Amino acid sequence: MAIVHSESHALETAFPSLCDRAIDTLSLIALAWLLVVGLWSGPSLGATLVYPNGLLFVEAALAVLLAVRAVRGQHCSPRSYPFLWPSIAVLAICAVSTGLRLHFHGTDSTTEFLRLWRNGEPMLRGLLIFLTVAGNPRALRVAWISLLVGMTLQAGAAILQHIMHVSRWYANLDVGWASGWQPTNYDPLAAGARLDTPPRVQGLTSYINLTAAMLAASISFWATPLVKCLPRKPWGRLALAAGGTAMVAGLWYTNSRGPMLAIVAATLLLLWRLSTPWRLSLLAGFGAFLLVVWPATPWWALSAFLVSVLLTLLARRRHLRFLWPVVAGLALAGGIQTLDAYVLHYPLTWRVSESGLGDGARQAIYGDGIHAALSSPWYGIGDAEAAWRVLNLPTVDMHRLPKVQLNYHNQYIHWAAAEGIPVALACTLLICWAVLWCWRRWRTTTDPLPRALALAAAVGLTAFLICNLVDAHFWRIEGGEFFWSLIAVTVAANLECARSAAFN
Numbered sequence: 001m002a003i004v005h006s007e008s009h010a011l012e013t014a015f016p017s018l019c020d021r022a023i024d025t026l027s028l029i030a031l032a033w034l035l036v037v038g039l040w041s042g043p044s045l046g047a048t049l050v051y052p053n054g055l056l057f058v059e060a061a062l063a064v065l066l067a068v069r070a071v072r073g074q075h076c077s078p079r080s081y082p083f084l085w086p087s088i089a090v091l092a093i094c095a096v097s098t099g100l101r102l103h104f105h106g107t108d109s110t111t112e113f114l115r116l117w118r119n120g121e122p123m124l125r126g127l128l129i130f131l132t133v134a135g136n137p138r139a140l141r142v143a144w145i146s147l148l149v150g151m152t153l154q155a156g157a158a159i160l161q162h163i164m165h166v167s168r169w170y171a172n173l174d175v176g177w178a179s180g181w182q183p184t185n186y187d188p189l190a191a192g193a194r195l196d197t198p199p200r201v202q203g204l205t206s207y208i209n210l211t212a213a214m215l216a217a218s219i220s221f222w223a224t225p226l227v228k229c230l231p232r233k234p235w236g237r238l239a240l241a242a243g244g245t246a247m248v249a250g251l252w253y254t255n256s257r258g259p260m261l262a263i264v265a266a267t268l269l270l271l272w273r274l275s276t277p278w279r280l281s282l283l284a285g286f287g288a289f290l291l292v293v294w295p296a297t298p299w300w301a302l303s304a305f306l307v308s309v310l311l312t313l314l315a316r317r318r319h320l321r322f323l324w325p326v327v328a329g330l331a332l333a334g335g336i337q338t339l340d341a342y343v344l345h346y347p348l349t350w351r352v353s354e355s356g357l358g359d360g361a362r363q364a365i366y367g368d369g370i371h372a373a374l375s376s377p378w379y380g381i382g383d384a385e386a387a388w389r390v391l392n393l394p395t396v397d398m399h400r401l402p403k404v405q406l407n408y409h410n411q412y413i414h415w416a417a418a419e420g421i422p423v424a425l426a427c428t429l430l431i432c433w434a435v436l437w438c439w440r441r442w443r444t445t446t447d448p449l450p451r452a453l454a455l456a457a458a459v460g461l462t463a464f465l466i467c468n469l470v471d472a473h474f475w476r477i478e479g480g481e482f483f484w485s486l487i488a489v490t491v492a493a494n495l496e497c498a499r500s501a502a503f504n
Helices: 002-036 055-071 084-105 109-133 137-163 208-227 234-254 257-268 276-293 298-315 318-343 359-375 383-391 396-400 411-419 421-444 448-467 477-494
Strands: 166-170 181-185
Touching: 002 055, 002 109, 002 137, 002 477, 055 109, 084 109, 084 411, 084 421, 109 137, 109 383, 109 477, 137 166, 137 208, 137 234, 137 477, 208 234, 208 257, 208 448, 208 477, 234 257, 234 318, 257 448, 276 298, 276 318, 298 318, 359 383, 359 411, 383 411, 411 421, 421 448, 421 477, 448 477
Parallel strands: none
Antiparallel strands: 166 181
């Protein structure tokens, strides 16, 4: 009897451990899926209730797993997430605005529900990611790797799209994945016939400029660890350098002016924190990049690439490491343009002369958006009327505006016009506070990798917010997913409950 009792006791004590391992493994799989796929793809692509990638079901499964962990006493409290109550308050303001618009403006109820879905679902996913990662060093490592893999897939899709002459990956640009995989090719000679309209790539998101904004924000997640001399292994630093190069190449091929300039502006914020040699080298690196791409000649690009190879040998010396930004500027501009000229045989062009709407058309859009916001300041005019007004503006460039971009091409103006000034203020304050939180954590955190993650998020998401001055990325659900997922991982890595175990 004693033997039987001891065996049953052993089974009772072993089962919880086995159950815990199963729950932890399933949680990590869900976390990886939400970051690898969900970083550039929403559960309702095209703002419709279509689920081609299973993200919504993964979120539901992760919520159940977190609830089981809570019952078993293995959880981090949602109250530890600093944006929980502010997010709830913002959603409450959005709900009140929606109710007033339904009552007084007579807008479509399905459209209004989708609007609340676009605002709230990314915040909920951020909370789920935070609860999975916080206090769990293994989950933190999985999250970090998943972030880099998800960003690389987006950049890799953009680069392949450029090399394979694919204008988009799916049949319908508006719906994205839900329309099925059907790569659409373009003629590189026809696309390059006009020097001001080079081929543009879309990546894996539902429209081009969101791809560009995400890639611009992702650059800092590859570059920051290198600046901080992390990781220690040479192969790790080489992998990060390759990933950063892929981000820049993918961004370059989108030919989107706003994100390119936004990442420059966000990076320049770091100048005051750098020593004089590094500060001058960073400015020189930007100058070298522009110096190579401006003439747009093949021999000039090839010469710059060869010079970068020679400078690399010099920069290996410890006292000359401040030359790395100059090397990066020459290598990226020279290498990318050399590939286009000698391998792909594309006509070189000044890629930041964006081939989308002209500046005059954007000014007309912004003016109408401000007028719409002032005409209905408390609850807005709704997305449908905003789209109708944009499409019918008496501007010659309006016919070049894709249906998927029927917004005011400025997220803050679009919030004010479509949802009302209170919603615009609340949402803008919330996302700005989240980015400022990352900047503060970078200055106060001492652990190396959580500090590097905070800096990467601060720089990258600052660029993302700047991009929203010329586009409306939160108007698409993928934009909100991207923003709140990065914030959630950064917060989890930097809070006290995760600091002692992070990246040990």
